[in-house]
Amino acid sequence: MIDIYNELTSIVDKDFVSNKPEELYIYGRDPGLMPAHEPEYVVMPSTVEEVQAIVRLANREKIAIVPKGGGLSLTGLVIPQKGGILLDMKKMDRIIEINEKGSYALIEGGTTHGALKSHLLKNYPHLRHSIPDSPPIATVVANAVIHGQGRLTQQRGFNSDMVCGLEVVLPTGEVCKIGTSAVSDYWFSKGAPLPDLSSLFFGWCGTTGIITKMAVKLYPCKKLRDVMLFLTDRAELVPDIMLKLGRTEMIEDLVVTAQPIPLRYAGNYYILFYITGDSEEELEYKRKYCWHTLWEYFEKRDGGFVSLVPEMKAPLLSMPSKDTTRFADVSKGGGFEYSGPIAPIEKYAVYVKKLEELAVKYNLYYSSAARMIDGGHSMMFSFSYTFNRADAQTMKRAKQALDEAAEYALDNGGVMWKPNLDEQKITIRKMDPNTLELMTRIKKLLDPNGIMNPGNWEVL
Amino acid sequence: MKRYQSQIHRCFRCGYCKFPTDYSAYNCPAYSRFRFDTYSTGGRLWLIYAWLKGEVPWSEHLAEILYTCTTCKNCVEQCPMKFAPEIVDWIIEARSDMVEQGKIPARVKRFLESVYNYGNPLKKTAAERLPWTKGLKKYKEGTQYLLFLGCLASYEEATREMVENCVKALDEAGVSYGTLGDDETCCGNEVYAMGEMELSKQLAEKNISKFKELGVKSVITLCPHGYNIMKNQYQNMGYPFEVLHYSQVLAKHADEIARKVEGEVKGKKVTYHDPCYLGRHNKLYETPRKAIAAHNGFELVEMPRNRRDAFCCGGGSGNFINDYLAGSKDSPARIRVREAAETGAGILAVACPGCLIMLKEAVKTENLEDRLQVMDLATVIAKSK
Known part of the structure; x- marks a missing residue:
């Protein structure tokens, strides 16, 4: 019988291969509510050649491989459902190139958002990328793979839309360039003018290959940033307010929050939006323009601007926002998860009503953040519930609430973002059969032995 | 039930604990060295919770994961949760x-x-104290300060210059001081950090009893670890006394010991490494800098990770002896000396005998001896003459 551990240590420095219970335990679960399942090995490759060798070994031995970034999807996407090899990609963390004139960064597959942000701030303060509000350990690649969103999503679309090239180790072990880098030294486009093959790797939950390099677009980083807050107690007005602001083409980011505590928050919808400028004059113009855009709601007493003092603005302006993470411990339980449909913004009011209903039904603390995507073409709406890790009952209730929220969202125009296995099943059930057949064929073609993150996107 | 047992489930494992404030590198020394999530604070807390629940049995590996934590408190600085101050x-x-x-x-x-049997972790008898410490004046009633050397300064030869130059600076400052000589025993800080609470208490009681007997009012420690336990624990044991780290004395008496830099450090850039038990544990960031900045002739430059973001040398929590983080180019001390060398500094100034030993060794391993000298603050000042 082949000794997989020894094979792995012949590929990767033995310091970075483990089959010990402690590593298997930690890499077998994430902070969300999906059941744990442990890998048999945890490996941290440093080079693309090491990744290739591991993939070839896995094919030969027909064992699963699960590539992992920060592991913060909360929906169990890197819980190794069939055991096998967990590839922690975070040692492949070089920032290879910042192409200033081409406005892109070329990075390795395990580079964190925190590291890229810091590198740009220090060396290219006039450039930025779309940083999500997940903690800084989230990797740029994994976030794009799940169609993540960030602070530029309102203007530029999903973070996956901002990718401009890939290097992928295919499930059969070949290294493949995707985009202009396949024919040029430059990584300026992930597709056009070639056939866009990049979509074979986004939204597939790591079932179609391992991204070892990625180029991401960089955008101007204006010198000044500010945040404004508009408050309304009428949920049905929120979509129009979002759209009106989006159509000014002046705002960087827009997020609507809803939560029951502190008490002054209950029943109100907080529309936070960000503006940027290279001068105070530019910023002031945008402030006034946005103010006038929403004036009609103020006149009708349907809402108003809230003045934010600097102490309130600082956490809102920070990237990523630690407040997002703090939600996990508002009930001193150390856990939260959200079901996050991507949906038409017109659904805001019915979703928020459902969010509150489910919180009452399952006796849970809730919160929601709805981020406008790409000027208003859609939004990501989070049904977020906290739970207490030391209380199995709250965990069970939170999971039930999330399952119900996902069913509701899917029945009401939404499509689940980074769906957990249960949500994948519902999605597959509702999916156009020909689309499903196409997905199945592609997956089989790319991964004939079914080794890549098996369990995900499987027709059951 | 100990408090941690009812609270430890609250860690979300968000990973902020791995970083400094600007996310420019990994700042948890054990995570930087091993890179498995198990070695981050979040991983450790989840494993402890799993052990409490019986989901992970005790093993040597589990225990080693716990003991690779240097108690540097980077996680405490970075964790966004309300319970952050309690993590360590x-x-x-x-x-x-x-x-x-x-x-x-x-x-x-x-x-x-070793501490239990010998009163120090180096398995040395009192008679084996280093010769230059034996010659120091003994404390007697009426002396201004008790100079508490600590185990490393008493038994590790690498600290010789530190001891000698510290004493010289105290002499120049005109303060009176004396040591406990053979009666000094381990301060107990590392023993406490390693979880041996009872032994730590016994050591504290022994030292306090000696302080009482001699009527000690003020103590100067060479080691930030001793400073920490005396300031934060001895003080609650019924015998209040003033505790100063020697950098505070150097800063306070900078005028008396001030000199123009003419010696071998003249014109050199100096970078200062914040020891965790002086910095993050006790918020003494500026005083040590003042102690050297008072002396004209060299330039103080900062490493990218400094003050609350300083990167631990990897020696805390007894690791200056146990050395669980050694053996790799990613060992924290080696990372730290590379960072120091990148500033262009010729001198890496430290204020802790543990950091001194760890970083001196790392300079040798990294072949940086031609570019970087590791010296404690008192030595930097002395060599400026």
């Missing part, structure tokens, strides 16, 4: 449960046995 206490409490159950790794066991 939880790890220490979990270690104390392991100690109580006799389930500790071999190196930790040796360290604690």
Whole structure:
């Protein structure tokens, strides 16, 4: 019988291969509510050649491989459902190139958002990328793979839309360039003018290959940033307010929050939006323009601007926002998860009503953040519930609430973002059969032995 | 029930604990060295919780993961949760449960046995104190300060210059001081951090009893670890006294010991490494800098990670002896000296005998001896003459 551990240590420095219970335990679960399942090995490759060798070994031995970034999807996407090899990609963390004139960064597959942000701030303060509000350990690649969103999503679309090239180790072990880098030294486009093959790797939950390099677009980083807050107690007005602001083409980011505590928050919808400028004059113009855009709601007493003092603005302006993470411990339980449909913004009011209903039904603390995507073409709406890790009952209730929220969202125009296995099943059930057949064929073609993150996107 | 047992489930494992404030590098020394999530604070807290629940059995590996934490408190600085100030206490409490159950790794066991049997972790008898410490004046009633050397300064030859130059600076400052000589015993800080609470208490009681007997009012420690436990624990044991780290005395008496830089450090850039037990544990960031900045002739430059973001040398929590983080180019001390060298500094100034030993060794391993000298603050000042 082949000794997989020894094979792995012949590929990767033995310091970075483990089959010990402690590593298997930690890499077998994430902070969300999906059941744990442990890998048999945890490996941290440093080079693309090491990744290739591991993939070839896995094919030969027909064992699963699960590539992992920060592991913060909360929906169990890197819980190794069939055991096998967990590839922690975070040692492949070089920032290879910042192409200033081409406005892109070329990075390795395990580079964190925190590291890229810091590198740009220090060396290219006039450039930025779309940083999500997940903690800084989230990797740029994994976030794009799940169609993540960030602070530029309102203007530029999903973070996956901002990718401009890939290097992928295919499930059969070949290294493949995707985009202009396949024919040029430059990584300026992930597709056009070639056939866009990049979509074979986004939204597939790591079932179609391992991204070892990625180029991401960089955008101007204006010198000044500010945040404004508009408050309304009428949920049905929120979509129009979002759209009106989006159509000014002046705002960087827009997020609507809803939560029951502190008490002054209950029943109100907080529309936070960000503006940027290279001068105070530019910023002031945008402030006034946005103010006038929403004036009609103020006149009708349907809402108003809230003045934010600097102490309130600082956490809102920070990237990523630690407040997002703090939600996990508002009930001193150390856990939260959200079901996050991507949906038409017109659904805001019915979703928020459902969010509150489910919180009452399952006796849970809730919160929601709805981020406008790409000027208003859609939004990501989070049904977020906290739970207490030391209380199995709250965990069970939170999971039930999330399952119900996902069913509701899917029945009401939404499509689940980074769906957990249960949500994948519902999605597959509702999916156009020909689309499903196409997905199945592609997956089989790319991964004939079914080794890549098996369990995900499987027709059951 | 210990407090950690009812709270430890609250860690979300978000990973902020791995970083400094600007996310420019990994700042958890154990995570930087091993890179498995198990070695981050979040991983450690989840493993402790799993151990409490019986989901992960005790093993030497589990215990080693706990003892690779240097208690540097980077996680405390960076964790966004309200419980952040308690995190390191939880790890220490979990270690104390392991100690109580006799389930500790071999190196930790040796360290604690040595302190128990010899009064220091180096298995040395009082007679084996280094010659230059033996010649120091003994404390007697009426002396202004008790100079508490600590185990490393008493028994590790690498600290010779530190001891000699510190004493010289105190002489120049015109303060009176004396040591406990052979009566000095381990301060107990590392023993506490390793979870051996009872032994730590006994050591504290022994030292305090000596302080009482001699009527000590003020103590100067060479080591930030001793400073920490005396300031934060001895003070609550019924015999209040003033505790100063020697950098505070150097800063306070800078005028008396001030000199123009003419010696071998003249014109050199100096970078200062914040020891965790002086910096993050006790918020003494500026005083040591003032102690050297008072002396004209060299330039103080900062490493990218400084003050609350300083990167630990990897020696805390007894690791200056147990050295669980050694053996790799990613060992924290080696990372730190590379960072120091990149500033262009010729001198890496430290204020802790543990950091001194760890970083001196790392300079040799990294072949940086031609570019970077590691010196404690008093030596930097002395060599400026």
